[in-house]
Amino acid sequence: MVEARVAQLTGLYAVSALGRGVDAQLAGVLAGVAAFGPVGRFDTAARRVTVAATLPEVGTLPDELAAAIDAACQGAGLDRAQRTGCALLLAVHGGPASGVGPAALASQLAARCGLSGHTRVYTSACVSASTAVADAAAQITRGDVERVVVAAGYLVESDQFALFDAGRALAVDGAVRPFSAGRRGLLLGDGVAAVVLESSAGRRRGVDPVATVVGWGRAGDAFHPCQPEPGGSGLARAVDGALRRAGLPPQAVGYVNANATGTAQSDAAEAAALRRALGGYATQVPVSSTKSVHGHALEASGLLELVVTALALRHGELPVNAGWLAQDEACPLNVVTNRPQETEATHALTLNAAFGGANTALLVGVG
Amino acid sequence: MHSDFAPVVVAVAQRCLRRGYGAAGVPAGVRTGIVLVSASGDLASARHVRETVEAGGRIGPLFFFQSVPNSVAGHLAARWDLRGPVVCLSPTGDPYTDGVAEANLLRDDGDADEVLLILIEQAPDGPTEAVAVLLGGGARP
Numbered sequence: 001m002v003e004a005r006v007a008q009l010t011g012l013y014a015v016s017a018l019g020r021g022v023d024a025q026l027a028g029v030l031a032g033v034a035a036f037g038p039v040g041r042f043d044t045a046a047r048r049v050t051v052a053a054t055l056p057e058v059g060t061l062p063d064e065l066a067a068a069i070d071a072a073c074q075g076a077g078l079d080r081a082q083r084t085g086c087a088l089l090l091a092v093h094g095g096p097a098s099g100v101g102p103a104a105l106a107s108q109l110a111a112r113c114g115l116s117g118h119t120r121v122y123t124s125a126c127v128s129a130s131t132a133v134a135d136a137a138a139q140i141t142r143g144d145v146e147r148v149v150v151a152a153g154y155l156v157e158s159d160q161f162a163l164f165d166a167g168r169a170l171a172v173d174g175a176v177r178p179f180s181a182g183r184r185g186l187l188l189g190d191g192v193a194a195v196v197l198e199s200s201a202g203r204r205r206g207v208d209p210v211a212t213v214v215g216w217g218r219a220g221d222a223f224h225p226c227q228p229e230p231g232g233s234g235l236a237r238a239v240d241g242a243l244r245r246a247g248l249p250p251q252a253v254g255y256v257n258a259n260a261t262g263t264a265q266s267d268a269a270e271a272a273a274l275r276r277a278l279g280g281y282a283t284q285v286p287v288s289s290t291k292s293v294h295g296h297a298l299e300a301s302g303l304l305e306l307v308v309t310a311l312a313l314r315h316g317e318l319p320v321n322a323g324w325l326a327q328d329e330a331c332p333l334n335v336v337t338n339r340p341q342e343t344e345a346t347h348a349l350t351l352n353a354a355f356g357g358a359n360t361a362l363l364v365g366v367g
Numbered sequence: 368m369h370s371d372f373a374p375v376v377v378a379v380a381q382r383c384l385r386r387g388y389g390a391a392g393v394p395a396g397v398r399t400g401i402v403l404v405s406a407s408g409d410l411a412s413a414r415h416v417r418e419t420v421e422a423g424g425r426i427g428p429l430f431f432f433q434s435v436p437n438s439v440a441g442h443l444a445a446r447w448d449l450r451g452p453v454v455c456l457s458p459t460g461d462p463y464t465d466g467v468a469e470a471n472l473l474r475d476d477g478d479a480d481e482v483l484l485i486l487i488e489q490a491p492d493g494p495t496e497a498v499a500v501l502l503g504g505g506a507r508p
Contacts, residue, residue: 046423094408094436094457102457103406120465121457123408125435131454135469138476159413160434162420167431218452218478220400225441226432234450241478356401356437357444358453 007137008209009364011076011196013068014307016294017053017189021071025304026311029290030340032320036174036187036295042158049170052156053189053295061092062105064192065153069113072149072194077207080114087117087145089136091128091152091299093160115149123299126259126354127218128152129193130302133362134216136197147198152300156188160298164188171262176296177323178260178289179267179331186261189295191304211310214347214365215248217241221357228266228353232273235259235353238361239277242349246363250278253285253363254345255318257309259353260289261296262323268330270351273359275332286343288321288336302352306362309350314366318343369430370411372489373439375497376403380443380485383499393448397504400451400479401440403487404458404466408436410489443483451479462486463498470502480504 013021017035018028028035035053044050058064073083090106100108106119120135122128129152136148154160164170164186171177171185196202202209219241221234228235243250256274260267274282290308297304312319317340324337347365384393393399412430419426432438436455443449452473458465463486470482481504487497 043423046425094405094455101406103459106459119459120469121459122454123405123436123457124453124455125437127453128455131452134476135472138472142475158420159416162426163416163431163434166426166428168428169431218454218473219398220444220450220453221441222444222448222450223441224445225438237450354437354453355432355435356439356441356453358437358441 005141005143005199007140007197007213008202009195009211009213009310010198010202010207010209011072012210012307013071013075014193014304015055015064015068016191016304017055018294022307022311025308026315029293029308029312029319030317032293032322034175034293034322041156047162047165049165049172051174052187054156055190058155058190061153061155062108065109065151066112068192068194069109069149069151072196076196076202077205078196083114085117086115087148088115088119089132089148089150091122091132091303093154093299094123124354124358126298126301127352127358127360128299130352130360130362131218133213133302133306134218134360137213137216140197140199146201149194149196150303151194152303153192154298154300155190161188175323176262176292177325178258178262178292178321179271179328179333179335180324181326181328183262183264183267185263186296189297191297191300193300193303193307195303210314211364211366213362215242215246215363217361219359223357226355228269229357230269230272232269232276234357235270235273235351235359236276238359239349242361242363248347250281252347253349254343255313255348256285256287257305257348257350258287258289259351261291271331271333283332284334286318286336286341287333288319290319292322302360305350309348310364313345313348313364316343369415370409371495372409372411373433375495376439376485376487377443379497379499380483383501384447387501387504398451398480399449400473400482401444401449401453402466402469402482403436403440403455403485404462405436405487406457407489410491449483474503
C-alpha cells in the first residue's frame with residue numbers, strides 16, 4: 001500500500017519576548033501574561049506609543065535566524081549531512097535586514113546551516129511566513145521535495161515601529177485586546193522561528209512529529225489596499241481551502257489561534273469570516289489570539305503562531321486571550337479568557353491576514 | 368510623491384489585464400492570484416522613512432499604508448476583483464523564474480486559476496522598471 005504523503009512538523013524552535021525555545025513559548029501563552037513593556041532598543045520620544053514585546057538580550061536578525069534554524073534541525077534529528085538538499089523558505093521584511101538584503105540573507109543562512117536546496121524569500125507582510133508554510137506543505141505532499149525548513153524573523157526596530165505609530169495602528173493603552181470590547185489596536189513584538197516540515201522521512205529516522213500540517217488555504221479579499229473585507233470573505237475561503245485539503249468538517253476544529261490583532265475592524269471581519277466558514281459552530285469553537293501576549297511579529301507572525309498552536313494542541317491546553325475586557329457584539333465568539341482551557345482536540349486552525357487583503361489558514365493535527 | 372513604485376506597478380498591471388480581458392474584466396468565478404517579485408521593494412519610500420526616523424522626525428501616515436508591496440497588490444485586486452492569493456517575493460535567483468515557480472505552485476495547488484505576475488525594480492538613481500504577465504489564464508492578448 002502506498003503511504004499518503006503528509007507534511008509533518010518534526011522540528012520547531014521560536015524566540016519571542018516570552019523567552020527562548022519552545023518551552024518558553026508554551027509556558028508564556030498558557031500563562032497569558034502580556035509581555036509588553038517600554039521599548040529600550042531605540043528612541044521612541046517622537047512616537048504616540050512607546051511599548052512593544054521585546055526580548056532584552058537579542059542578537060542580530062541573521063544570527064537569531066541561524067540559531068533558530070539550527071535548533072529546529074536538531075529537534076528534527078537532522079545532522080549536517082541530512083540537511084543537504086533541504087530547501088529554505090524564509091519570511092522577512094522586504095527592506096534590508098541588518099544591512100543585508102533578503103536574498104543575500106537567505107543565501108547566507110542556507111550556507112551557515114548546511115541547507116543546499118532551493119531558497120525562496122517571502123515579503124508578503126503579515127502572511128509571509130504562513131504562505132511559506134502552505135507552499136512548503138504543498139511541495140512536500142505533491143512529492144516535489146522531501147524536506148523543507150521554513151524560517152521567519154522580525155525583531156522590533158525603529159522604522160516599522162515609526163510607520164505603525166504614524167498609521168495610528170498601535171494601541172495607545174499599551175494592551176492588545178483581541179475580539180474584546182474596548183480594543184485599541186495592535187502592538188509589535190519580536191518573533192524569530194524555524195520549523196522543519198517533512199514527509200514521513202522523520203518517522204523513518206525515529207523522530208516523533210510534533211504535529212502535521214493537514215490543511216492550508218490562501219485567498220484574497222479583492223477589497224482594499226489595507227483594510228480587510230468586512231464580511232471576511234477572503235479569510236473564509238482560506239479556511240474553506242484548509243478544511244477541504246484536510247477532508248475535515250468544521251466541527252473537527254478544536255481551537256482557532258486567530259489572526260486578531262486587537263484592531264476594531266480587523267477583528268470584527270475575522271469573526272465574520274469564522275461565521276462564514278464554520279457556520280453556527282463559530283460561536284462554539286474555542287478561539288484566542290496569542291498576539292495578545294507576544295505581540296505582532298509581522299512577517300514572522302504566522303510561524304510563531306503555528307509553533308505555539310502546535311505546542312498547545314499537543315500539550316492539551318489552549319492559550320489565553322489576554323487583555324480581555326468584555327464581549328463585543330461584533331465578535332460573537334467563544335474566546336478563551338482568564339485561564340488556559342483543557343482540551344482533547346486533535347486539530348486547530350491558525351489564521352493570518354495582511355495588507356492587500358491577503359489571507360491564509362493553516363490546519364494542524366496531532367495524534 | 369516620494370516614490371513611483373506603486374504607480375508603476377499599477378500601470379503595467381492594468382495594461383496587462385486590459386490586454387487580457389478588455390473592459391469586461393476578469394470573468395466571474397476565476398480566481399486570479401497576484402505574485403509580485405521585487406528585490407528593491409519600494410526603495411524610495413523606505414529611504415525616506417529611514418532618513419526621517421534617523422532625524423527624529425514623524426512620518427506621514429500614507430507611508431504606513433503603502434509600507435509593504437501587498438498594498439499595491441490589494442489596490443489592483445480591489446479594482447479588478449482578483450480573488451486569488453497575494454504573494455510578494457524577493458528573488459533569490461532570476462526574478463521571472465522565481466515568480467513563475469510560485470505562480471505555478473499556486474495554480475497547481477488549486478488556490479489560483481491564473482496568476483498576475485509582476486516584476487518591478489526601483490534603481491537608486493535610475494528609472495523604475497516593471498513587467499506584468501498573466502499566467503495560466505484562458506484569455507490572451
